[in-house]
Structure formats: C-alpha cells, structure tokens
Amino acid sequence: MNEKRQRTDGPPPFEVALEEHGPRVHSWLTARVGPDRADDVFQETMIAALSAWDRARVESVRAWLFTIAQNKAIDEQRRDSRRPQPEAEMDAWPAAEVTDLLGDPVWDEVRALPEKQRVAVTLRFRGDLTHREIGSVMEISEPAARRNVFEGLKTLRERISDE
Amino acid sequence: MNSELESRLAGRPASGDNGAWARLRESLLERAEAEALIDLVYERHDSPFGTLLVVAGDEGIVRIGLHTEDEEGVLEDLARRISPRIGRGNRQPITATRSQLDLYFAGDLRHFDVPLDWRLTRGFRREVLRETAAIPYGSTASYAQLAERAGSPRAVRAAGSALATNPLPIIVPCHRVLRSDGSVGSYAGGSPMKEALLKLEREKGAD
Incomplete structure (x- = not known):
C-alpha cells in the first residue's frame, strides 16, 4: 500500500x-461555572x-x-x-445565581434545556465553535452536534417569545 | 429574534489588552512560570522603527524580532526550534533590554549589558556573530573582515548569511557590517533602518 x-x-x-x-x-x-469561578477554572x-x-x-487546538x-x-x-446537590442535579448548569450574575434571563431558559442541547448551544454561540468542533468536544458526530444546536436554539426561541 | 438571541448567548468575551483579561493572563503566566511550564517569555517593544519583539529564555535574550518580521511567524519559528511553551510578559531580562533599547535609539547608550542566549546560532555562524558583537560602537567592518576574524577568510558568503540570520539584531550589531566596497548592504530591518543606526552612531562618535 502506498502509505502517505x-x-x-x-x-x-x-x-x-x-x-x-x-x-x-x-x-x-462564565456561563458554565459562573462569572465568579470562571477565572479559576480558566486558569x-x-x-x-x-x-x-x-x-x-x-x-485542533481550539476544540482540545x-x-x-x-x-x-x-x-x-x-x-x-x-452547595451539596443531588447526583441528578450535578450537571445542571448554569446555577440559578449564575443567571443573575450574567444579568440575562435567557440563561434560565438555557438551564432548562436538556444537557446535550445546553452544552451544544453554549459551545456554538458562547464558545463560537463549529459543529465539527462541538462534536469533538462532546464526543458525538458532527450531524448530532448540529441537531443538538438546532433543537436547543429552537426551544430557546420558542420560550423567549413566550415571555 | 434569531440573531438577537444568538448575540445574547454569545455575550462579550474579553479581548486584547483590556484590564481584566490582562490581569488574568498575567496571573496565568506567573503560575505557569512557577510550575516551570514556560520556556520562553516575550514582550512587544515600541521603537522609532516600529514594534520589536524581545524574547528571553532561561539564560538570557534569545531573539530580537524586528518590525519587518511578522510576530506570529517569529513565535512559530521559536516554537519549532526551541519550545512552543511561549508566554507573553514583561520580565527580566526583557525589561532591562527594553530600557536599554530606548536609551540606545536615543543615542544615550553605547553598549548593551544584558545576558544573551546564543542557542539559535551555532558553528561558524555563531563565531561570525560573536565577532560582530565585538565591533565597537560607531565603527564598521566588512563581510570579508568578519569572515577572517571568525577564522575562515574565504567564507565571505557564509559570513553574509550568518549576519542575515542574526537572531539578536541591534544588540549584536550586524548593522555595523558593510559591503567591502563600503556600500551599506542589506538589513533585515530594511536599509533605511541600517542607515539610520549608522548615522546615529556616527553622530555620537566612535568608541
């Protein structure tokens, strides 16, 4: 075989x-762990x-x-x-007080999204990642990443317009 | 609205040299250095000719980037040749080098006194550059003279390429090396810079 x-x-x-x-x-x-802890986690x-x-x-450094x-x-x-929390709540983020610190009620709605959509949507818009990079971070396929972003955004849009 | 929702989600990330971001970067670099995770540190320096880069390793100044060189290109070259663990910060001996550069450009400094790290050059090239470092302020030498001083009188072209790839311009004064016919010759920072430095030193008087 011609191995390149x-x-x-x-x-x-x-x-x-x-x-x-x-x-x-x-x-x-700042969205994931809150503005007051973001500096430490970033470091x-x-x-x-x-x-x-x-x-x-x-x-691939960005996705990494x-x-x-x-x-x-x-x-x-x-x-x-x-803040001891039940196991099931472990991945619930952003925490309610983060929403307050970020000063935008949209984060209440993000909090209410299913986990995968929440990760995908925040990586897409807050992290500015491509769908392919999101797939790599979440260990899912690129189409699955795209679907999660789409569904999450759709839900957010519906809930925001209901406000 | 779609785009409004997206920009609410995006927020406004920190950028450039804004205060909070600069402090965050500074404390990150301090910790990285304390944990010995950084091999090279650099800082930008405004000069009369444009922005220079001053890069230091453990042993001293390892590279001066001229305004004619692309910053990212210089850093990428260093990443390949020395280490990609490069951070930006104002540290000794960078701070001393920067103030000496200011004094030199103002005509108030004749000899740089900073530790140098020669690891980007070796063999004959290093010999040529060491001889170049010995050319006194306000004096000049020819490529042929340098080849001879470095021990290979016939290696004039090799001496020329040693000077062309000088990792420490200004401090190792390759601008003091001229063609044998006395013409200024080329310079990584451009001939006008070379001429300006020669003129400055001439006006201040040779050692």
Whole structure:
C-alpha cells in the first residue's frame, strides 16, 4: 500500500493560542461555572493544557482547549461542597445565581434545556465553535452536534417569545 | 429574534489588552512560570522603527524580532526550534533590554549589558556573530573582515548569511557590517533602518 505520511504540524506557540482562543474559553466558562469561578477554572484549564502542550495541534487546538475546560468545569462542580446537590442535579448548569450574575434571563431558559442541547448551544454561540468542533468536544458526530444546536436554539426561541 | 438571541448567548468575551483579561493572563503566566511550564517569555517593544519583539529564555535574550518580521511567524519559528511553551510578559531580562533599547535609539547608550542566549546560532555562524558583537560602537567592518576574524577568510558568503540570520539584531550589531566596497548592504530591518543606526552612531562618535 502506498502509505502517505501525513505531515503534522507541531504545537503552536502557547501565547498565540491563548490570545486567539482564550477569551472564548473564558467566556464559555462564565456561563458554565459562573462569572465568579470562571477565572479559576480558566486558569486550571490553561495550566492543564500547557502541561500537555506537546499534544496540542494547530488545527485542533481550539476544540482540545474546550474539552479540557469542560472536564475542569465538571471537576469544579464535583469539588463544590458549598452547595451539596443531588447526583441528578450535578450537571445542571448554569446555577440559578449564575443567571443573575450574567444579568440575562435567557440563561434560565438555557438551564432548562436538556444537557446535550445546553452544552451544544453554549459551545456554538458562547464558545463560537463549529459543529465539527462541538462534536469533538462532546464526543458525538458532527450531524448530532448540529441537531443538538438546532433543537436547543429552537426551544430557546420558542420560550423567549413566550415571555 | 434569531440573531438577537444568538448575540445574547454569545455575550462579550474579553479581548486584547483590556484590564481584566490582562490581569488574568498575567496571573496565568506567573503560575505557569512557577510550575516551570514556560520556556520562553516575550514582550512587544515600541521603537522609532516600529514594534520589536524581545524574547528571553532561561539564560538570557534569545531573539530580537524586528518590525519587518511578522510576530506570529517569529513565535512559530521559536516554537519549532526551541519550545512552543511561549508566554507573553514583561520580565527580566526583557525589561532591562527594553530600557536599554530606548536609551540606545536615543543615542544615550553605547553598549548593551544584558545576558544573551546564543542557542539559535551555532558553528561558524555563531563565531561570525560573536565577532560582530565585538565591533565597537560607531565603527564598521566588512563581510570579508568578519569572515577572517571568525577564522575562515574565504567564507565571505557564509559570513553574509550568518549576519542575515542574526537572531539578536541591534544588540549584536550586524548593522555595523558593510559591503567591502563600503556600500551599506542589506538589513533585515530594511536599509533605511541600517542607515539610520549608522548615522546615529556616527553622530555620537566612535568608541
């Protein structure tokens, strides 16, 4: 077989990736864990990324950073013993007070979405990811990512217009 | 409305050098450095010719990027050749280098006194650049003279390419190297910059 060796570029300069993607990762985290905890989780995310930076690749670094951010957000939630919550509620986010801090009632509606739609919609608009990247972060197919964004957005639109 | 909903969801992410974002980046870099996760630090520096980059590694200044070079291109090259763990921050010896650059451009500094990290150049090229570093303020040398001083009088072209790839321009004064016929020759920062630096040093007087 004619095996073509694919040339893979090495990791990009950390600072370039930070400037290009950091603000969106941080912004997504403000919705994911709340504005008051976003800075800490963002730092955890970027430190974890930097520790494994040799694995970063120019073409996929953004989705990779969001994957780490997602994991760090879950860690943070599990650690958060200040507000003990039933297991089923673990993934319910944003927390109600986050909605207040973000100052927009649309986040109440986001909170009410099914988990997958909530992740997909926030990654799409707050994280500015492509459907393909969303699929990679959520470990689902690109069409499934697209469907989750579409359904989530549709529900939000209906509920907002009912207000 | 559709687009309104989308922009409400998007919010306004931090950007550029705004205060909160700058502080967040600064504390991130501090922690990354404390955990030894950063290999190179750089800062931009405004000069009379345009924005320069000053890059430092553990041992000293490793690279000066000229205004004619693309910032991302310089960083990508460093990522490949040294390490991609590059952060932006104003640290020693970067701060000292920046103030010395200001003084030099103002004609108030004749010798840079900052630690240099020579790892981006080796062999004959490094010899040529070390000889270049020894050319006194306000003086000039020819490519042929440098080749000779570096130990290979016939390697004039190789001396030329060593100078063309000088990772530490200004500090290692490749602008003091001229063609044998006395013409200024090329310069990574453009001939006008080379001429301006030579003129400045001439006016301030040779060592």
